[in-house]
Amino acid sequence: MATPSAEQINGVLRGFDALYGLELLEYGDGEARGQVTVRDELKQQAGLLHGGVYAAIAESMASLATAFAVAAEGSTAMGLSNSTSFLRPITEGVVHAHATRLHRGRTTWVWDVRFSDDADRTCAVTRMTIAVRPRADGQPPRAR
Amino acid sequence: MATPSAEQINGVLRGFDALYGLELLEYGDGEARGQVTVRDELKQQAGLLHGGVYAAIAESMASLATAFAVAAEGSTAMGLSNSTSFLRPITEGVVHAHATRLHRGRTTWVWDVRFSDDADRTCAVTRMTIAVRPRADGQPPRAR
Amino acid sequence: MATPSAEQINGVLRGFDALYGLELLEYGDGEARGQVTVRDELKQQAGLLHGGVYAAIAESMASLATAFAVAAEGSTAMGLSNSTSFLRPITEGVVHAHATRLHRGRTTWVWDVRFSDDADRTCAVTRMTIAVRPRADGQPPRAR
Amino acid sequence: MATPSAEQINGVLRGFDALYGLELLEYGDGEARGQVTVRDELKQQAGLLHGGVYAAIAESMASLATAFAVAAEGSTAMGLSNSTSFLRPITEGVVHAHATRLHRGRTTWVWDVRFSDDADRTCAVTRMTIAVRPRADGQPPRAR
Numbered sequence: 001m002a003t004p005s006a007e008q009i010n011g012v013l014r015g016f017d018a019l020y021g022l023e024l025l026e027y028g029d030g031e032a033r034g035q036v037t038v039r040d041e042l043k044q045q046a047g048l049l050h051g052g053v054y055a056a057i058a059e060s061m062a063s064l065a066t067a068f069a070v071a072a073e074g075s076t077a078m079g080l081s082n083s084t085s086f087l088r089p090i091t092e093g094v095v096h097a098h099a100t101r102l103h104r105g106r107t108t109w110v111w112d113v114r115f116s117d118d119a120d121r122t123c124a125v126t127r128m129t130i131a132v133r134p135r136a137d138g139q140p141p142r143a144r
Numbered sequence: 145m146a147t148p149s150a151e152q153i154n155g156v157l158r159g160f161d162a163l164y165g166l167e168l169l170e171y172g173d174g175e176a177r178g179q180v181t182v183r184d185e186l187k188q189q190a191g192l193l194h195g196g197v198y199a200a201i202a203e204s205m206a207s208l209a210t211a212f213a214v215a216a217e218g219s220t221a222m223g224l225s226n227s228t229s230f231l232r233p234i235t236e237g238v239v240h241a242h243a244t245r246l247h248r249g250r251t252t253w254v255w256d257v258r259f260s261d262d263a264d265r266t267c268a269v270t271r272m273t274i275a276v277r278p279r280a281d282g283q284p285p286r287a288r
Numbered sequence: 289m290a291t292p293s294a295e296q297i298n299g300v301l302r303g304f305d306a307l308y309g310l311e312l313l314e315y316g317d318g319e320a321r322g323q324v325t326v327r328d329e330l331k332q333q334a335g336l337l338h339g340g341v342y343a344a345i346a347e348s349m350a351s352l353a354t355a356f357a358v359a360a361e362g363s364t365a366m367g368l369s370n371s372t373s374f375l376r377p378i379t380e381g382v383v384h385a386h387a388t389r390l391h392r393g394r395t396t397w398v399w400d401v402r403f404s405d406d407a408d409r410t411c412a413v414t415r416m417t418i419a420v421r422p423r424a425d426g427q428p429p430r431a432r
Numbered sequence: 433m434a435t436p437s438a439e440q441i442n443g444v445l446r447g448f449d450a451l452y453g454l455e456l457l458e459y460g461d462g463e464a465r466g467q468v469t470v471r472d473e474l475k476q477q478a479g480l481l482h483g484g485v486y487a488a489i490a491e492s493m494a495s496l497a498t499a500f501a502v503a504a505e506g507s508t509a510m511g512l513s514n515s516t517s518f519l520r521p522i523t524e525g526v527v528h529a530h531a532t533r534l535h536r537g538r539t540t541w542v543w544d545v546r547f548s549d550d551a552d553r554t555c556a557v558t559r560m561t562i563a564v565r566p567r568a569d570g571q572p573p574r575a576r
Contacts, residue, residue, distance in 0.1 A: 060196070079195045246373075339491040374513065
């Protein structure tokens with residue numbers, strides 16, 4: 001299977017990722033980068049970027065990067081836990097996400113995701129644990 | 145300040161909470177209930193309810209319930225950490241959220257949020273830590 | 289295999305559990321209780337019960353309870369993550385631990401552990417995720 | 433106040449840190465290193481280094497490093513949450529800990545601690561959140 005490019009994946013992102021506006025910039029089996037443009041629809045009641053947006057970005061980036069990496073061996077990836085700490089609010093501009101893999105196990109992968117604002121200040125961090133399981137049908141996932 | 149009802153809060157929910165469709169059913173300083181109807185726009189690429197939706201619901205419910213409780217003393221509430229474990233996927237119906245306060249400290253409140261499907265099976269759990277801080281202007285928050 | 293009693297397990301606890309003094313009171317596949325008597329050797333530099341002690345108790349209780357439950361099916365249990373929140377310091381007396389299973393999956397079990405002091409105030413809470421894996425030799429674990 | 437050296441701190445470590453054998457190698461307001469020699473007394477029932485030992489090391493290193501950094505301003509430090517993921521078991525040798533500060537806020541500091549074995553493989557990671565509070569007596573802490 002040819003691994004799709006980040007651009008190709010963005011073209012077919014649907015569901016929640018499309019709703020909040022995930023833009024994948026690059027990904028691989030050890031690292032991924034993405035971003036989301038802050039808009040009023042993504043804020044909580046006090047006008048800050050909603051904590052759920054950080055959690056969603058981390059979840060998608062770590063899951064997608066793991067899924068494409070394990071697809072070749074007929075496995076699938078699913079979020080097991082998402083632990084996000086909020087350090088500094090973002091109210092405008094772009095939230096930048098950088099995912100780094102900490103661990104590549106047989107049954108779990110662990111990623112750290114760092115979120116920064118346009119001034120490159122760390123605004124939130126997520127630790128994602130992804131479960132890797134044999135795919136029921138033995139087929140690699142499609143980039144849908 | 146008269147504390148607004150859950151219905152009144154729903155009427156003015158905006159931003160991300162309105163985008164994914166949070167519906168608050170009841171809240172107090174020790175417990176809150178809410179729900180979100182699953183729709184394609186809230187799913188991840190494999191067709192399951194996106195992990196970020198659970199995280200967003202927990203964040204909002206714990207933050208709102210804390211904010212209204214500490215408003216009387218001139219304090220404000222903000223998410224400090226959100227730790228969600230995914231136990232069983234949801235693909236349709238309604239996701240039900242039940243938040244229970246574990247701790248009411250001077251500077252932090254801790255909540256557990258349990259998510260269940262229409263068959264009342266536990267599908268995810270979140271531990272939310274909320275920071276409570278003096279409000280800069282000493283004014284209680286508005287239910288905006 | 290006859291499942292050993294909590295008393296029998298205490299009699300053979302060794303290593304770290306013996307060092308800090310874990311006393312298991314009861315356990316089953318859905319709940320477990322234990323305790324540790326606070327002593328100077330378990331405190332941190334400021335004189336409070338050390339955070340690592342809570343984490344250790346939760347780790348052992350959830351792991352032991354899961355291990356004995358899955359032994360019959362030839363599986364083994366190992367801690368995957370331990371997330372502890374500290375709510376109120378303990379300086380003397382006994383720390384009481386009550387573990388409740390939240391989820392019993394095929395590959396992961398999730399437990400909540402609540403720690404209380406002698407006045408039954410919640411002092412810390414731990415969420416433990418335990419990985420369940422097939423045992424290499426297919427033999428149930430011994431209560432050593 | 434002259435900040436004590438890591439060696440001076442080791443000389444006066446007591447309580448739990450002395451019991452499990454923490455050896456601080458260096459520390460500062462942005463980074464700290466320490467180690468513990470694995471021995472049977474630190475293992476869980478299956479013969480692996482007990483998860484509570486990693487949690488304890490992270491707790492102490494992040495708390496001590498924060499405490500000495502905020503002492504000058506009359507503040508004190510206390511663990512708020514400790515979230516440890518276990519990636520690879522250690523059965524012998526030395527466990528090496530490297531703490532890096534992610535965030536230095538007014539009321540919370542956040543640290544990442546990476547644990548490695550003698551072959552420098554990542555074996556566990558901890559995210560520690562430390563609360564920084566004004567010291568009741570306005571006095572800096574002693575290195576006791």
